[in-house]
Amino acid sequence: MVQLLAGGIAIYLLLPSLLSVFGQWRSLSHLDWPFALLTVACEITAYVCVWQLDRIALRTKEWFPVIAAQLSANTAGRVLPGGGATATAVASSMLGRAGFEPGEAAAALAASTFLQLGTTLALPVVVLPAVIGGAPVDHSLGTAATLGAVLFALLLAAGAVVFTTDEPVELAGRALQWLLNRTLRRRNHLKNLGGMLLEYRDFVRKTLGARWQAAVAAAAGTTVFDYLALLAALRAVGADPRPSLVVLAYTAAELLALIPFTPGGLGFVESGLVGTLKVAGVPAADALAATLTYRLASFWLPLPAGAVAYVLFRRRYPDEGAAISRQPA
DSSP, rough: OOOHHHHHHHHHHHHHHHHHHHHHHHGGGSSSHHHHHHHHHHHHHHHHHHHHHHHHHHHHHOHHHHHHHHHHHHHHHHHSTHHHHHHHHHHHHHHHHOOHHHHHHHHHHHHHHHHHHHHHHHHHHHHHHHHHHHHOOOOOOHHHHHHHHHHHHHHHHHHHHHHSHHHHHHHHHHHHHHHHHHSSSOOSSOOOOOOOHHHHHHHHHHHHOOOOHHHHHHHHHHHHHHHHHHHHHHTTOOOOHHHHHHHHHHHHHHHTTTTTTTTHHHHHHHHHHHHHHHHTOOHHHHHHHHHHHHIIIOOOOIHHHHHHHHHHHHHHHOTTOOOOOOOOO
16 A cells, blocks of 8 residues: 555656656657667567576576566566566466476576666676767667677676676675765665675576576676667667767666566656756757657557466466476576
């Protein structure tokens, strides 16, 4: 009840921003449609990477139950109270119906989520030299593809370092602990955040097993293609921001999506993304139109897909505990 009230208040306060974004729907008729379609294609590819990551974490070769559970849980988490907790519960329940052990499924999904969050947070770090140096703007598809490949390689390298050595994790934890203790008013200061991050890293590595390299690649692909979807949306509305600065706007939007007061960060993401895109040099009208285009592809279009996936899943697994034969991935 408290969360519903908080969500209602948040939506009310953010309503002007939401209306401003959706008020740009007429601008969709003026999109550069090849880039608009590229936005959707990048988002679909990002979802495929999520499914592959979940398959690795669940140690299965099956696609259908993993895809159906992820799409259905994504929809549930965005239309029902509880957000991520609701999504995890729905996905674990569906995977249990498909023959997975619910506790192991929940742990695998948690590891997948931690790894996705880690690659998102690593993205601005690996592009920091480009942000400082002021990377040039180039709208060609070839440059976008090169940028995606470079980001992918950098995230792979960062993931390999984090999974094989303790010092970078401890250093990041101490830096984050110092920042939080000095920027937020806390009665009790954070302690041993580096050790906590190491515990999370070890949990993810243990859950993923020997295929952690493939899992890092899938998580990196999820982040890179989602970011490229935002770049394509900006190009579709004719905006020309510096791609390296868009990374900061993208990361801010992903973190705002974690705010539990509204489903999928609805309102928070739109408001924050428009604001950070303006800081990146995007005109206000283009920032609104690009945000609408990106959110249509990343937030709204997957919702009906989740409903369809749930119906298909229930037809295939009509009985509780209906097991499937699974081969380890």
